[in-house]
Amino acid sequence: MVADGPEIPAPPWRKQRAGRRRDASRRPLSRELIVDTAIGVLDAEGMDAITMRRIAQELGTGPASLYAHVANKDELLEDVLDRIAAEVALPEPDPARWQEQLKEVAREIRAMYRRHGDIARASLGKIPTSPNVLRIAECELALMRAGGVPPKIAGLAVDRFAQMIDADCIEGTVLAGKSPEGQDPHEFYAAFVPQVRAYFEALPAERFPNIVAMAGELTGGDDDDRFEFGLDIMVRGIASYAEGRPPAG
Amino acid sequence: MVADGPEIPAPPWRKQRAGRRRDASRRPLSRELIVDTAIGVLDAEGMDAITMRRIAQELGTGPASLYAHVANKDELLEDVLDRIAAEVALPEPDPARWQEQLKEVAREIRAMYRRHGDIARASLGKIPTSPNVLRIAECELALMRAGGVPPKIAGLAVDRFAQMIDADCIEGTVLAGKSPEGQDPHEFYAAFVPQVRAYFEALPAERFPNIVAMAGELTGGDDDDRFEFGLDIMVRGIASYAEGRPPAG
DNA sequence: ACCTGAACACCGTTCAAGT
DNA sequence: ACCTGAACACCGTTCAAGT
Numbered sequence: 001m002v003a004d005g006p007e008i009p010a011p012p013w014r015k016q017r018a019g020r021r022r023d024a025s026r027r028p029l030s031r032e033l034i035v036d037t038a039i040g041v042l043d044a045e046g047m048d049a050i051t052m053r054r055i056a057q058e059l060g061t062g063p064a065s066l067y068a069h070v071a072n073k074d075e076l077l078e079d080v081l082d083r084i085a086a087e088v089a090l091p092e093p094d095p096a097r098w099q100e101q102l103k104e105v106a107r108e109i110r111a112m113y114r115r116h117g118d119i120a121r122a123s124l125g126k127i128p129t130s131p132n133v134l135r136i137a138e139c140e141l142a143l144m145r146a147g148g149v150p151p152k153i154a155g156l157a158v159d160r161f162a163q164m165i166d167a168d169c170i171e172g173t174v175l176a177g178k179s180p181e182g183q184d185p186h187e188f189y190a191a192f193v194p195q196v197r198a199y200f201e202a203l204p205a206e207r208f209p210n211i212v213a214m215a216g217e218l219t220g221g222d223d224d225d226r227f228e229f230g231l232d233i234m235v236r237g238i239a240s241y242a243e244g245r246p247p248a249g
Numbered sequence: 250m251v252a253d254g255p256e257i258p259a260p261p262w263r264k265q266r267a268g269r270r271r272d273a274s275r276r277p278l279s280r281e282l283i284v285d286t287a288i289g290v291l292d293a294e295g296m297d298a299i300t301m302r303r304i305a306q307e308l309g310t311g312p313a314s315l316y317a318h319v320a321n322k323d324e325l326l327e328d329v330l331d332r333i334a335a336e337v338a339l340p341e342p343d344p345a346r347w348q349e350q351l352k353e354v355a356r357e358i359r360a361m362y363r364r365h366g367d368i369a370r371a372s373l374g375k376i377p378t379s380p381n382v383l384r385i386a387e388c389e390l391a392l393m394r395a396g397g398v399p400p401k402i403a404g405l406a407v408d409r410f411a412q413m414i415d416a417d418c419i420e421g422t423v424l425a426g427k428s429p430e431g432q433d434p435h436e437f438y439a440a441f442v443p444q445v446r447a448y449f450e451a452l453p454a455e456r457f458p459n460i461v462a463m464a465g466e467l468t469g470g471d472d473d474d475r476f477e478f479g480l481d482i483m484v485r486g487i488a489s490y491a492e493g494r495p496p497a498g
Numbered sequence: 499a500c501c502t503g504a505a506c507a508c509c510g511t512t513c514a515a516g517t
Numbered sequence: 518a519c520c521t522g523a524a525c526a527c528c529g530t531t532c533a534a535g536t
Contacts, residue, residue, distance in 0.1 A: 029501080052529060063529075065501055073529065124416060125423025127445055134457060137467075141459035155466025156478040163479070167373060167416035174374025196376055208383060210390035217404025218386075229405040230412070233486025240485050278520080301510060312510075314520055322510065 029059065031069045035079045039116065042080065046117040046173070050077070077122040082130035084116050090139040098147030099235050102161075105140060106231050109165050118173035124166040137162070148243040157238045164234060168227050193219050278308065280318045284328045288365065291329065295366040295422070299326070326371040331379035333365050339388040347396030348484050351410075354389060355480050358414050367422035373415040386411070397492040406487050413483060417476050442468050 027033050037058050041049050052063040052073055059065075070076045088108045091101045113120045128134055137158050144154040179188035200208075200215035211218065221229065276282050286307050290298050301312040301322055308314075319325045337357045340350045362369045377383055386407050393403040428437035449457075449464035460467065470478070 051527085053527085062502060062504095064503075064531080067530075068500055125420035127424070129445070129448060134452070134460060138457045138460050141463060145459060151463050151466045152469070153478075155463050156470060156475060157482070158467065159475060160479040160482070163416050163420060164413065167412050171374035171412060175376070196378070199378060203383070208387045210394060211383060211387050214390060214400050214404050217400045218407065220401070221405060226405060226408060229402075230409040233406070233409070233483055233489075236486040236489050237482025237484075240482075240489070300508085302508085311521060311523095313512080313522075316511075317519055 029061070029065060029069060031079065033059070034066055034069055034076065035083055038076060038080050039083065042117040042119055043115070046177075047119050047121055048177075049117075050080075052076075077119070078126070078130060080119060081123055081126075082132045084112060084119070085130070085132035085136060087112050087115075088132075088136055090136065091143075093139075093142045093146040095146040095148075098143045099239055102140065102143050102147075102235055102238075103231050105136070105143070106161065106165055109136065110169060110227065113165070113169040114172070118170065118177075120166045120169035121173075124163065124170060128162070144238065147239070149238060149241055150243065153238065153241045161234065164230055168223075168230065172223050278310070278314060278318060280328065282308070283315055283318055283325065284332055287325060287329050288332065291366040291368055292364070295426075296368050296370055297426075298366075299329075301325075326368070327375070327379060329368060330372055330375075331381045333361060333368070334379070334381035334385060336361050336364075337381075337385055339385065340392075342388075342391050342395040344395040344397075347392045348488055351389065351392050351396075351484055351487075352480050354385065354392070355410065355414055358385065359418060359476060362414070362418040363421070367419065367426075369415045369418035370422075373412065373419060377411070393487065396488070398487060398490055399492065402487065402490045410483065413479055417472075417479065421472055 034055060037055050038050050041054060041058060050073075052066055056063040056066055066076075070079070088105070090108075091104060094101060128137055140158050140161060141154055144157060145151070149157065175189055175192070176185035179185040197215050197219040200211050200218060203212050205212045283304060286304050287299050290303060290307060299322075301315055304325075305312040305315055315325075319328070337354070339357075340353060343350060377386055389407050389410060390403055393406060394400070398406065424438055424441070425434035428434040446464050446468040449460050449467060452461050454461045
């Protein structure tokens with residue numbers, strides 16, 4: 001803390017350097033602080049609001065200053081991902097419940113992504129190398145090994161599993177991102193689905209017999225239902241390779 | 250065709266309007282032509298090169314001119330997706346082979362995306378409503394219904410299926426996008442994987458026993474292997490719900 | 499060593515004005 | 518009706534210069 005008396009205005013002829021001189025009482029710039037700020041912006045306004053310029057502004061400086069601490073935006077996003085990955089609670093493996101436990105982990109990750117804007121977009125396709133993300137992969141591998149899933153299958157499955165969760169969370173934000181300014185995305189979505197259903201039902205039945213007949217099923221579930229279904233068929237598929245147990249049914 | 254003699258230069262004092270007057274001999278602007286041009290740019294340089302400005306430039310005009318024919322960039326991308334979706338060859342359903350046929354369709358879609366840059370990014374999360382995309386969904390539904398998959402399951406599966414293919418294709422381009430200027434992305438990737446493997450192997454074994462032990466499996470398959478595996482467990486999961494047949498094994 | 503202003507080379511979209 | 522120039526409000530990143 002610095003003792004600060006009432007501020008004396010700078011002489012007006014000493015032109016003001018755009019007024020964005022960093023307040024000396026603030027924490028000095030650091031990678032930590034930049035990541036903190038990015039997460040703050042992310043939580044409040046979503047991933048599109050994470051720009052180098054915006055974060056710099058939040059810190060009372062210009063975008064160029066950030067580059068002394070992070071190589072580029074990609075690296076910053078990686079740090080953000082690692083930091084929030086630490087929030088994911090992981091179970092102690094119980095071989096009898098490995099399939100349910102695997103689903104629990106997936107739900108935890110999804111909930112974490114949902115708390116933090118749409119940052120999943122920055123995860124898809126990245127090879128995990130940061131500690132907190134690896135910690136999650138380690139747990140998934142342990143669960144599958146406990147369940148008798150062969151190493152080769154488990155190795156592939158952990159990749160596909162992460163991809164599925166990323167994709168689901170991205171998908172969840174695409175439509176939300178289209179909802180008009182200020183309107184609740186959930187409401188917007190709820191109002192949109194019946195229109196899609198009506199559209200499917202009105203399609204020419206000769207060309208699209210199944211879509212017309214199954215318009216209800218195609219537009220039925222909400223996003224949680226779809227996620228659970230995807231999780232379910234994936235875990236069933238993985239379980240069908242587990243040694244010494246019948247395929248889940 | 251217009252008869253065109255040798256061009257007479259405009260008087261230099263009649264200042265040149267930036268020299269980008271549209272050549273009158275070209276096809277007039279239209280939604281068709283804009284989509285054509287976008288696909289050309291996409292195929293040659295990838296999705297990041299699809300910008301309103303770039304397409305306009307390709308057509309010898311300014312970006313504002315495009316807005317007379319497409320509402321915005323999103324709508325343009327939707328048109329691009331519909332156009333290329335027409336390239337996907339679809340099988341006649343054979344109930345005995347429905348699982349393999351479903352996989353074939355997935356492979357066709359993936360091959361189509363790979364021919365066209367990384368446009369899959371524009372598909373993830375979008376509800377399909379355009380005819381050529383619906384045509385694919387219709388076929389998938391027909392295959393699953395032929396295989397005895399209950400309507401509710403098939404309705405959810407068609408959504409998850411598309412999501413998985415989109416995600417796989419996006420993933421495939423993320424790493425490629427990181428390969429340094431000019432270098433072959435495939436080579437770059439091939440050189441990168443052993444480094445990741447070495448990194449996994451060098452991790453502290455107390456904290457990451459499974460990652461260390463399975464470093465080989467985790468970095469083993471190429472992108473085709475991973476895609477086929479994801480397809481396999483997904484179809485197995487779907488098949489486990491088919492009526493009147495045992496889960497695939 | 500750390501930070502900064504200014505610039506570079508871009509974006510999507512709007513809008514008044516032209517033909 | 519169709520097209521355009523110019524502008525608006527942005528991007529990520531670099532670099533010479535300051536402290």
